[in-house]
Amino acid sequence: MQLKKxxxxxLVALGLALTVPLSARADATSGAIAEADILPGWRAPDGTHIxxxxxxxxxxxxxxxxxxGDAGIPPRLDWGYSGNLAGARxxxxxxVVFDQNGMRSIxxxxxxxxxxxxxxxxxxxxxxxxxxxxxxxxxxxxxxxxLKVRATLPADVTxxxxxxxxxxxxxxxxxxxxxxxxxxxxxxxTPKGLSLALxxxxxxxxxxxxxxxxTGLSGVWVAEAKTRxxxxxxxxxxxxxxxxxxPFMLDxxxxxxxxxxxxxxxxxxxxxxx
Numbered sequence: 001m002q003l004k005k006x007x008x009x010x011l012v013a014l015g016l017a018l019t020v021p022l023s024a025r026a027d028a029t030s031g032a033i034a035e036a037d038i039l040p041g042w043r044a045p046d047g048t049h050i051x052x053x054x055x056x057x058x059x060x061x062x063x064x065x066x067x068x069g070d071a072g073i074p075p076r077l078d079w080g081y082s083g084n085l086a087g088a089r090x091x092x093x094x095x096v097v098f099d100q101n102g103m104r105s106i107x108x109x110x111x112x113x114x115x116x117x118x119x120x121x122x123x124x125x126x127x128x129x130x131x132x133x134x135x136x137x138x139x140x141x142x143x144x145x146x147l148k149v150r151a152t153l154p155a156d157v158t159x160x161x162x163x164x165x166x167x168x169x170x171x172x173x174x175x176x177x178x179x180x181x182x183x184x185x186x187x188x189x190t191p192k193g194l195s196l197a198l199x200x201x202x203x204x205x206x207x208x209x210x211x212x213x214x215t216g217l218s219g220v221w222v223a224e225a226k227t228r229x230x231x232x233x234x235x236x237x238x239x240x241x242x243x244x245x246x247p248f249m250l251d252x253x254x255x256x257x258x259x260x261x262x263x264x265x266x267x268x269x270x271x272x273x274x
Contacts, residue, residue, distance in 0.1 A: 032058075032145075033057065033058050033061055033137055033143060033145065034055060034056070034057050034058075034061070034063065034135065034137050034145045034147065035055070035056045035147070036053060036054065036055045036056070036133055036147040036149050037053075037054050037149055037151075038051060038052070038053060038054070038129055038131070038149050038150070038151035038153075039051060039052040039053075039054055039113065039161055039163060039164055040151050040152070040153050040154070040157070040161075041116075041153065041157075041160075041161050041164050042157050042158050042159055042160050042161065043153075043154070043155050043156070043157060043158055044158075047119075047120065047123045047124075048117050048118065048119060049117075049118040049119075049120060049127055049153050049155075050115065050116070050117060050118070050160075050161075050164060050168075051115075051116045051118055051129065051151070051153055051164070052113045052115045052116055052161070052163070052164045052167060053077075053090075053113070053114045053116060053131070053133070053149065054111065054112075054113050054114075054163075055108075055111065055112050055114070055133075055135070055147075056110075056111045057109065057110055057111065059110070060109075060139050061109070061137050061138065061139045062096075062098060062105075062107050062108060062109040062137065062138055062139070063075070063107050063108055063109075063112070063135050063136065063137045063138075064105065064106065064107035064108075064135065064136055065092060065095040065106045065107045065108070066090075066092055066214075067106060067212050067214050067258070068105055068106055068107060068136075069103070069104045069105040069106045069212075070103050070104065070105070070223075070224060071098075071100040071101070071103035071104065071105040072105040072106060072107060072136065072138075073135070073136025073142065073144070075133065075134065075135045075136075076133070076134040076135075077090075077131060077132070077133050077134075078131065078133075079129065079130065079131050080130075080132075081130040081132075082127065082128060082129050082130045082131070083127065083128035083130075084120050084121050084122055084125055084126065084127045084128060085118065085119075085120065085121065085127055085128075085129065086119040086120060086121045087118075087119040088116050088117070088118050088119070088129075089116070089117045090114050090115070090116060091114070091115040091116075091117070091167070091168055091171050092114065092171065092172075093108075093112065093113070093114070093115075093167050093170035093171055094170055094260065094264065094265040095107055095108055095260065095265075096108060096109065097210050097260055100138070104210070104224050105138075106210075106212060106260070112167075113163055113164060113166075113167040114167070115164050115167050115168050118153060120155075124155050125155055126152050126153060126154050126155050127152070127153040128150075128152055128153075129149075129150060129151050129152070129153055130148075130149075130150045131148070131149045131150070132146070132147075132148055133145075133146070133147040133148075133149065134146055134147075135147070172258055172260075172264070172266055172267040173264055173265065173267065174266075174267060175202075175266065175267070175268045175269070177266075178202060178203065178205070178264070178266040179202060179203050180200065180201065180202040180266060180268055181201035181202065182201050182272065183198060183199070183200045183201075183257065183268050183270070183271040183272070184199045184200075184271060184272050184273070184274040185197065185198050185199075185252060185255065185271035185272070185273070185274055186273075186274040187250055187252075190239060190241075192241045192245075193220075193239060193240050193241025193242065193248075194239065194240050194241070194248075194250055195237070195238070195239045195240075196213065196237070196238050196239065196240065196250075197235075197236075197237050197274070198211065198213075198234075198235065198236040198237070198257065198271065199233055199234075199235055199274060200233065200234045200235075200236070200257070200259070200268065201232055201233050202232070202233075202234060202259070202266065202268075203232065204229065204261065204263075205260070205261025205262070205263055205264050205265065205266055206261035206262030206263030206264065207229070207261070207262060208261070208262065209227055209229065209234060209259055209260070209261045209262075210225075210227065210259070210260045210261075211225045211227045211234065211236035211238075211257055211258070211259050211260075212225070212257065212258045212259075212260065213225055213236070213238050213240075213255070213256075213257055214255075214256040214257075214258075215240065215250060215254065215255060215256075216251070216254040216255075216256065217248055217250070219242055219243050219246070219248075220240055220241070220242055220243070220248055221240060221241055221242070221243050222238055222239075222240045223238045223239050223240065224238070225237060225238040226238070234259065236257070252270060252271050252272070252273070253269075253270045254270070255269070255270060255271050256268070256269055257271075
C-alpha cells in the first residue's frame with residue numbers, strides 16, 4: 001500500500017511538471033509562489049567558499065527536505081553551468097515533520113537557507129555559480145517549481161554572513177554530539193524486499209521522535225519508520241523495496257538515520273549487526 005502511494009505521488013509530481021503552465025513557474029525575479037537566490041558568503045582560510053542557497057515561499061506554502069517522505073517531492077539541484085567549480089556540498093538545516101492528509105512529509109516553510117561548501121577548481125579566484133533547482137511546493141495543492149540562480153563568489157571576501165552561520169548552527173547534531181552510544185540493526189528478507197529493525201542507544205531528542213531512514217541506493221523506496229522508546233533506547237522498524245521490483249543489497253555502513261525530535265535532530269551514520 002505504501003509503495004502504491006510512493007508511485008502515485010511520483011506520477012502526480014510528473015504530471016504536474018508536464019501540465020503546469022510556464023506562468024506558474026517561478027525564478028529568482030518572478031515574485032511567485034517560490035523564489036530562490038544565492039547568498040555569496042565568504043572564502044574560508046582553507047580555500048573553501050561558504051555560500052548558501054536561499055528559498056523563500058509565500059505564506060502557508062512548504063517545500064521538502066532531501067528525504068521528503070511519502071507525501072513529498074525530492075529536490076533536485078544542478079550546478080552544471082558553473083565556472084571554477086570543483087564541488088558543492090549542502091548542509092541541510094533540521095527540517096520540520098508535517099502531517100499531510102494522513103501521510104508524513106518532511107521539509108521547510110516560509111524560508112530556508114541551505115549552506116553550501118564550495119570547492120573552487122582554482123584557488124584564489126572567484127567562482128561563478130549557476131544553478132537550476134527543481135522543487136515541489138505544497139499548500140492545498142502541490143506545484144513543481146523550476147528556479148534558476150546565479151552569483152559570483154569573490155575570493156577576497158572573508159567576513160562571515162550571520163544568516164549562513166545561523167543556518168549552519170541549525171544542522172542536526174552528529175551522533176557524538178548527541179551522546180549516541182550504538183546503533184544496531186537487523187536486516188531480514190521479505191517477499192518484496194527487506195525489513196529493517198533498529199535499536200539506537202541515545203538520549204531522548206524530545207518526544208515525539210521520528211526516525212527517517214536513508215539507504216543511499218537509487219530507486220529503493222523506504223516506508224515510514226514506526227518508532228518507540230524504552231528508557232535510553234529508541235526502536236525503529238521499517239521496510240524497503242526497489243520501485244522496479246529489482247533485487248538490491250543494503251550496506252550497513254552506508255545507512256543514514258536522522259532522528260527528528262521536539263528538542264533537536266540527530267544524524268547517525270552506519271549500524272552494526274544485531
